[in-house]
Structure formats: structure tokens, C-alpha cells
Amino acid sequence: MKKALLFVMIVAITLTLLPTATGISSVAADSDKSAKIETSKTDTVKVETAKIEKNDGSSIKIIYPVLSGFTSAEKINDLLKNSNLDAIGTVRKEQSYLEEYIKGMPQKIQDPPFASIDSSYDYNKSGDILSFVTNTYFYAGGAHGMTSLDSYTVNTKSGELYSFSSLFNSKSNYKKVILDSIKKSIDKEKNMYFEDAKTTVDKANSNYKFYIDGNKLVIYFGVYELRPYAGGIARFSLTAKELKGLLKDDVYNQMINAKPLEKIRLNGISAKTQFKTYEKDYVLMVPLKTTADILGYKVGWDSKNGASIAGGFIKNNVDTYYTTGSKKIKLTPAKVIGNVMYVPVTYFSEVLKEDVSFDGEALRLFTKSTVTPSQFDTQSTEFIKADSAEECADLYAKAVKERKGVVQYGLMSAKLREANKKGFEELNWVTGVSSPWVTTYNVKDNGNGNFKITFNWATSAGKSPDTTVTLSVSEVKDQQYFEITSIK
Template sequence: MKKIVSFVLALILCLTTFTTLAGASDIKGSIKVETRKIEKIEGDLSLKLIYPYFSGFNAASELNSIIQNRNISSIGYIRSNEAVIKDIKAQQEKAGEPAGNMSAFLESYFDYNTSGSILSVVIHSSDYTGGAHGMSYMESYTVNTKTNEIYKTFGSLFDSKSNYNKVIQDKINKLIDKEKDMYFIDAKETVAAKKGNYQFYFDGNKLVIYFGLYELRPYAGGMPIFKIDAKELKGLLKSDIYTQMINAKPLENVRFNGESLIPQPKTYTQEYNLMVPLQDIAKLLGYKATWSGGNGWEVAGGYVKNKVDSYSSSKSDGNVKLGLPPKAVGNIMYVPQTYFSMVLKEDVIYDGDALRIFKAESVNEGTFDQQIAEFESPDTAEKAVNMYAKAAQERKGAIQYALYSDKLKAEKRAGFEEMNWVTGVSSPWISGYEIYEIDNESKKTYSVIFNWATSAGKSPDTKTIVTVEKIPQQEYWQITEVTE
């Protein structure tokens, strides 16, 4: 997906909680799914992450942590690229050169579906940090909400005595053969090299296997996705998984807050644009569409008039042309789906496959999300320890947590949650800090001296030993040990 984000002068920090039509959605009665959003737009940065938060089953906490840590990595990556872009533009300005049209863009959203008590979540992401085009990614998580097993490997789905690996590989190869011209010559060799270690999720009665951009085919071909019906996997899948999958239903094409919208609204395609019913989608998003005679339909302070490609609302900057006028079909007005995202500024996303609609039911300025939007992955050990000390002084637990290794995150998470991600106390407070390097090897250790104060004056200093290591196969650093 190509994304080019121009300069944005306004600062928007919006942290929102979404629920489905009748509150949070039920899976097997007691499981709840809440949709949250982190959004920040300023300068060269455009960041929006729409993600699910689960409750009602024992493994929900672990699943939420996995998704949260993924968000941390994504935000840290794009913010570090934003810093590079700022440096480049500063150098261009200093040299008297025009600033390049560079920006840092990140967007993610999700789908989820159930096969009996088996829940699959798919996170779709795209980013752009300069160059010819952006990149798109998928990450998926599948959990049995009854047994609370998170299926972390492809092989964990199958009977260990079956020949599932050969059967699956043969099925993928046959699907590749159907569109040979779309794939690299060595695509089958790449599949074989996976040795059954595929990325996967369930979509109702289908097992979905997917590969990243450039793995099997050129960028223009998109991400390869292979769907296999459960009935073709009888005797291969574990019996309890097969039983739950066989009668489950795949997601529909129009989705609301991550799941199929029921009933499905009627849509059609015109000139490669998806046309959707204005009244139904507007109502779903909390707007009132009112007929205004010769002016057409009034929505959010603007009008939608049959066959007139000029749209506006109280949220748009003047009139907006979408390249396709609305069309009345009977008493229903159809508009391009981009009307909702570009004119009403709502979270309505169409990728050519599915229309995804997300709606804010209430505002939840969660402390973690509010803090984490500022996180930047440190590319030096010195930057990591300085970020840690600054976050401690500012009492930002989410930033401290984001700097930790996975092992340290698991050890410290409960403590941060108990404090609602706000560390320290109101008095005494950290008035300053000094950092001294102890070790200069690949594993760097620092002594951080925190200076404390109260309204009555200075309090005794404290010392914290912080160990920082480079993340394997990455250019970023993480904190692996904190001793107070």
C-alpha cells in the first residue's frame, strides 16, 4: 500500500475506546472485545493504531500483553524514523536546501473471528518512511479461550502423528501453480524452506496461511494468502480444533469493530470504488442523515446531493471532491466509502477486500496509551539509559516498561499496572539525575544517581544500576536489568 504523508501542522492526541453495536462483543457469552485507539499527528509524524483489548478468559492478559508489546515496537520504530527525518531536514535547512517531502507514517487495525472457542486476531499494519512506496504487514494470534492455550506454532494445530506438513505444502504449491506468473521462480523453494513454520490464523472454517511482501512474489502482487477449508484437513488437525472449525463461518466483507457487521449492508463497485449506503453507515457511526429536499441529504453540517461530486461537513476543510458523485438507488443514497474517511474523518478503511468500520463509543484516555505515543526506540545504549532516567523523573511508567527486554517486561508488568503506569510518588520527587558509565562492553552498565527533593528541601540521593544490551539482529537497545 502506497502511503505519502505531507506536513501536518496540527497536533492531535486521541486515545479512544470502541465497543460494538450493543456494547462489547460476546464470544461464547462471557468474552469481551474492546477496541482501543492510539493516534498522534504532529509535524512529520502520522500515527494511528486501532487494536483490540480482550477480557473474560484466562489467557486474555497474556494476549493483551503480546499485542501491547507489538504496539510498543511499532511506535518505537516509527518514532525513531521520525527523528532521522527531522535530522535530515535540519541539515537541509542549514545547508540552504529545500526540505525533502519525507514523513513517518504508521497505521494499523484489526479483524477477529471465532471458530467455536478458538479466537483468531489479525493485525494489519502499513508504514511509510520515505522511498518509492510503503510497506504492509500482518501479524496474527490464535488462542483457545476454553483451554487458554495460545497456539504459538503452526505445528501445535495438528496431530503430531499426521503428515500435515507435506499435505499443507502440496496444497500451497498447487495454489501457486494456478497463478504462476504472479510468483517468483523460486517461490516453492521458499515455502519448503519454512519447514512448516508458517504464519497462520483461522477465519471461521478456513485455515489461512500468509507470507510477507517480497517473500513469494513482487511487491505489486501483495501479500500471498492461502486459504484451506477445514474439511480438507480432517485427520490432520487435532480433533478438538477440527470439530470447532468445521461449522464456523468466515468473516463477511463489511466489518464493524473487527467482526462481521450483521446484517450486511448492500454495496457495489463503480469505477474501482466501493459504493456504500450513506444512511446506514452514517447511522452506524452515530450521525443523523436528514433529507433536505433540493439540497439532498444533510449529514454533519454538510450535504450529499445526487450526482454532485462535492462533499462537505463540519469536519472537512471546505468542499471535497472524491472523483465519483453519489448516486441515488431508490430511496437509498450511495456514496464512495472514502466519504466517511475523507469528509467525516472517521475510521473507515477499505483495502479492496473488506470494508472495516471502527466507531468510538466513549473516550478513555488510558495512561499507558497516552504515554506510549511518545516512545522512540533507542539506537544507542546512552540514549536508552537517558530515556529511562528521564521517564523515571517524569513518572512515565509506560516509557520505562517499553525500554525493557521481554523478560524484564514480564517481571515488572504487574507492578506498573498496580501503579496505573505512574511511577514514584508526589513527594519526594526526582529533581534531577546524573549518569555514569560503568562498563563499556557490548553489555553496558550505568549508575544512575537520582536527586530527590520535597517542598521542604533536598532529600537523599539514590542509586540505580541499569544494564543495557543491544537487541539481537536489530539496531536498537533494551534494558535487561535494573537494580535499585
């Protein structure tokens, strides 16, 4: 369990950089169609939404954007793929630790904990500037999980992927203005922050994590960086108007008339219908019919049984929910206010199994219009991190035998991934050939992180010549897992 706790800490750092069984689908980013963002008469930016989902001990659900139509789209897509793969590898490793821990307990646990990752995203456009944020919740046992954000901001016309400093005129005093603004915000709510919060901001040295939400620049710090867990992610917003003269002219002109995202978001962007919600005992209550309509459900009414949806009935002031063939689930009771029935937002996620979530900042809904899943995403759900050099070498050998290119790729360092990516893509991530095939392999530890792997091959006609590969494996700095740094 000690290893599991260490991995949770690692994930909290790493993620700030990220149908049942093996169902992998994609949904379009504007109702049932992908979102097209007009950048010029000759250039159209497209945002589609892919989904990776698997439940086999651990629970994996990652909803992420797939970009096209501008020069740096592929680069960002690769960053997201790598982030998703690493997150999946970590959560599956955590699950193995939990299972090991549970096996060693003297009594059987009725509802054992399981590792999970649940991630979705938002995006907004400010002229030619496209900015999106992935919102990830990771759980690996314990009292609570960890929430993290990752963000990317790009100019779709020039292809520039912005760093924080590249937004500003280098000769301006933007560093001081922004630092003073953040510290002023902290001073207004001192009881919400750690005593050394302002010192932590100083140490960032104006190299902040950020995203652009319409006419606002949002700077954020991860959970536990500035305040306790209950305080969540600390965000500090400054409008384009406040930053006039500090931002580069092009950035300012793109932002000044753009609109921030609204609370209700459909497929990553503001929903056209912004409906009323309210909170009861820390539970968000949403209008049943309006929300159901957006997700493609029909709601009927029966004077005796109440609202009918998906084969179940919902009654005013009753806390039981179900659908055809499902078990009854108890949630916050439904409530009729005026002529509108409200239900807890979790009704849609836990009973109808829809991709609906609320994190205190936004209500996110994703529809299920599917497109062809990628081989990369399909294989990625089988990747697991290695917590020793020996395991890393063995996992690689096994992946070669099973022709799983994504698993091989996942075990590699960033440099090796980049060098081998094109070759894997040409093979559509299925390595080797149908004949000859690997029958067995032997991994020999030569010491100092070096391993010699001998692969035994065969065809339908009999044995084929053996081949050997030499790997160099090393521990990733500040993280408790290992990666392959060279293959010969």
C-alpha cells in the same frame, strides 16, 4: 535518511510478529456494546476494542482488542500491549529521522512526509476457538508504506494459545498435504510470485503464520516474502473439510460448521448489514445512507443541494465534500444508481474523520462508543526507540525523572519487562512519589554498554540524598535499536 530506510525494513519484520493531540478512546465490539461470545453456560468471553490515537508530527492510530473471560486473556492482552508499544516507539523514531532529513534540505518542503501507523483488527469464532488478526499499515517516507498482519488463535475453554503444529494430529501427514496445496496455488499464478517463492515456503518448515476464519485455516506470508509489493500479503486457505483427518478432532469439530467473516465488518466482526459496493478507478464506492446509519449519522435530502450530512451537501457527479466548518476536499465524484447515492469510502475517513478503511479484502468500520482509556495507552504515545546505547540510558533517566513508567518499561528487554510488569501495574505506571522528586540526573558512560546514572532528589524542605542506578544496554539482534538488559 539511511537510518530511516533501515528502520522501515526492521518494522516490516517486527510488525509481522504488530482525537487529535492526545485523544485516547475505546469502542465496543458489537454496535455500542462489547461482544460476548458464549463458550459454555458458565463461561463468557468478552472482546472490547481500545483505541490509541495521537498526532504530533507523526500519526498514530491503533485500534486493538482487549480480551477477558478466559484463562489466557491476560497473556494475549500483554502481547498486544507490547506489540503496540514497540510499534509506537518505532514510528516516533522514524519521525525524528524524517524531521532531521527535512531540516538538512536546501529548500523548504511544502507538504513534508510524516511517519504514521494505522492498525485495526478482525476476529472470528469457531466454537471455542477465537482467532483474531491485526492489520497494520506503517509509513516512514518513500513511495509507499508497509502492510503487515499479526495473528493469535486461542481455545477459550482450555486457554491454549495455538501454534501451527498444535492444530494437527502429530502422526498425520499434514505437513505434506498443506505444503503441496500451497505450491499448487503458487503454480496456478506463477506470474504473481517470485521465482524462489516455493523455496521460501519450504524454508518455513511448516511453521506457518496463520489464523482461523470460521471453517477455514488461513496461512499467510508477508509483503515481499513470496511476491512483489503490488501482490500484497499472500494468503492460502484450506477448509476444515479438506483437512479432515489431519486436524485434531476437537479443532475440526469446532471449525466444520463455523462461518468465515463477510466483507463488511463492524467493530472487528461481520456486520449484520452486508450492503452492496462497487469499485471505480480502484476506489471503493459505498452507499452513503446505509454506511452513515451504521456510524450514527442522519442523512437528509434537498432537491437543490442533494444529500445533507454533518452540515455539508453531497451532489450527484460532484467531487467536492465537506462538513460544517471544514475545508472542501476533492475525492471521486458521488454517483446515484437507482435510488441509492454512492460515495468513495474515503469520504468517511477523510471528511467525517471516522474509523473506516478498505484494504482490498474487507471494509472495516469502527464506532466511537468510548470507555475509560488506560494509563498504559496514554503514556505509550510518548515512547520512542533508542538507536544508540547512550540514548537508551538517557531516555531511561529522563523517564524516571518524569515518572513515566511505560517509557521505562518500553526501553527494557522482554525479560526485564516481564520481571517488572507487576510492579509498574501496582503503581498504575506512574513511578516514584510526589515527594521527594528528581530535580536533575547525570548519566556516566562506563563503557561496554554499562551506564551509571546519578539522580539528584529534593523535597519542599530542601535537597535529599542522591541515588545511583547501573544499567546494562545492548543492541537488539538483527534490529537497529537498543534495550536495557539489566538494572542494578
